[in-house]
Amino acid sequence: MARAPAVPAVPEEPSLALPRSFWKTFAREHWDKGPVLFPGLFPAHFPTPHEIFEALVDVGDRYRHGEVTLPLRFYVEGPAKEGEAPEVFNLFSLGRYLPTAQDGTLDVYVERLERQLEGRRFGIVLSNTQSHHWNHWLQMRSFLTGFHEALGVPLGGADSALFLGNYQHTPFGLHKDDLHVFYFVIHGRRRMAYWPLELLASRPEVARHAGPDLKDRPCGVLLRDAEDTRQVMAQASFLEGGAGDFMYWPSSYWHRSEPTQGLTIAASLGVNFRAPMFLDMAPAHEWPGRLRHTELPRGGKWKVPAPVRTALGRRGQRNSLRAAERELTEGWVRFLSNGALDGPPPEARELPPLTEADWVRASPERPIITVPLTEGQVVVAANGRTSNLRVPNGVRGRIERLVKELNSGKPQQVGALEERFFHRLAPRAFKRAAFQALLQDLARWRAVQRCEPGKKR
Template identity: 25%
Template sequence: MALPAKLDQKFWTGFARNIWEKKPLSLKNVQSSLSEISADEIFKLLVLFADRCRKLNDSEGFKFYIDGFKADPDEVLQVLPEKSDKSLLGYHERMKALFPDYCLVCDELLQVNHSKQHLLTEFTDQLYQHVGFPNRFSEMGLYLGNYRKTPFGVHVDSCGVFSFPVVGKKEFRLWSPEYVKKNPSLDRAFSYEKHKKHSQLLEAGPGDITYWPSSAWHIAESDGSFSATWSLGVWVDKSHQEIFSDNLKNFLSEKVVATKSTGTTAYKYRHSKLGEVIELPKAYQDSIALLQKLTTAELQEAFLSSWMKHISSQGFKTVPTGTVKISPKSRLSLRNPKAPILWQQSATAKNKIHLSFGGILVNGVKNGGLHKLVLALNSGESAVVGSYLKSSAAAKKDLQALQLLADAGAFSRGEAIL
């Protein structure tokens, strides 16, 4: 497969057909807007998230390894990047004076990726269009340090991984699942000299991209030089049956509610003298009667709402939250024109709609103020809230719904009008 000059439609068609979930790939000097997620940009994101962790006194989202050993959460807060480090290399200079071998891992940069999130969305939109939308999610991770091997050894994830080095050279050694099945000692191994000849080595530097499927066992290797690499992991470990079952369970739990649920089930006869079970308790019979009354429209609406809520996060584990505080004087526009607020017509109520962004689901009235405002924003307009939501009890509910969408990150910062 020829290396592409850019990630165009021809590339993605070939990738989906020949590479995705089949074999690794290494691309050199790729022309992509993802190059804007540079070492400087990654450093800014790290400091933003580290500042948040310090403010909350909680290092959740970071892991730190010293000579291969995982540091305690309280210790992690003491070694996170700071603005005074000025760059990834500046942070490395501070760390290498303390630790001869260290690795910093962060898997929550999506939470603070406000300015460059649209670049990830453009990349994943092309990917999903060709390979399908992930039933679980994609997440952005980061590994940096001078560690010689991945601190937890040879391992396999349940996600396909795209890696993007921004500092230094990165090497990944991979084995097929068939080989590891025959050689189980490779699991979490750090010493694997005799197995190297059966592995595949991927090498990458800034401007390059590597990919391996979810089934590939792998470990990162280094000569002890500093490197920083961010990655996009696409989790593919949830089947359609699982997601359908989950959605059905949530829907039925709202429909089938016992009037007197006490943790026990009343019954008339458990079984006959010969052990035959022939009669369902009344609670079961009542629930079956409720199921029999369900309509196709109700099921269609329930699953369409679940699907809309799922795709409203653009396939990511998290999306950057918003800080916009809504008032009638706020002037709003979408933060990302290519990430509209999704909506659907209710199948069971003609005047009702459901709206979603960032995994949040709210309700509105068809052709009501909120609906008209969303349509204007989705068409690329900048709109004043009060021009659509007039003072009324309905407008108050719409404002509350709009604030939930704002908190989920739908809008750029509002400007109050005087």
């Protein structure tokens, strides 16, 4: 008899969680007060250049397969006139400039790119980096756990943006965001210039568009000439960090990257407390600005947080409104099961179908959750993805028990889970194919992973 292939050991997951003492000090001394550099706090698991390369390969593959609306910007500096800063152009046809798996390493890719660009400086800016690499999603989510406990869960979400290149200054210029920013230097060195809000708020190009809410709005500064640049830079403060360091600055600070030698890779994790992005299409309504960290999904029977349920319940009882309420509830479930990150991790690709003989295990730290909706629907969610099932009441209880078994973190055999689920269940109540599809969804979402067999019951 042929021996079954060995199941690879589940590798240690990368974590950027910092101790509670750090976050208590941060909340008291630094939050919303000014830029600060934190050198070398992570002895392990910091994002690596190779992980960034793999994320960009994922972006390149998706782009070449037709996903041309990816949140990606590619900048190239044009030839500079004497005494003037070079123009910066945004490239729109990117297929030949993005990496492929055949490049092999980031160094090889950058060498190829520099040949293609004939030595011109370049910058790549990618939003939702956490949606292109599993480790990066784990790193950013684990970093936020302490932030959530100290300062609450910002319902504007959190997004990791990648900055890679040898550009001299931030390609889109001196600006401020509507985000509080944590900035991780992954490779090379990064020097940042900062200005508090009031120093540049009276400039004509700012005052023309700014109002009393400028602190919470994105805005840019247009440097007119060399003398204007000299005067503005004379008012700046600076921080410089190397690989393994991270910076923080509030949304009230203008900033711009300054020249350093060679290639730099950094990831900015931005957070804000406005309403979630998925509510943009919802009717104008008051939504909670933040939640307590204990209101994020945990083990046991999790419910959509009370402030969210209250806001949803005020929307009326007509059928059309109930349908919208179900859709919005599912949006909240996706968002909160994702740790309040803006985008889910990439799905596991080329995943062979689970068999009855396979063993799987979930992570209790990232529980699978079930939320009942109206009209016999139940949402099963994990890691920012959902499956909406229409089931009889008796089957809903079985789904909840299945999820409870998985959330224990113990190895579970697929065939045994299926046998217990269908024990004494009427044949037409729920199809075995639907059960198998649900488990396959959970595996594809990385909510369960194949593992070594556990002890027989």
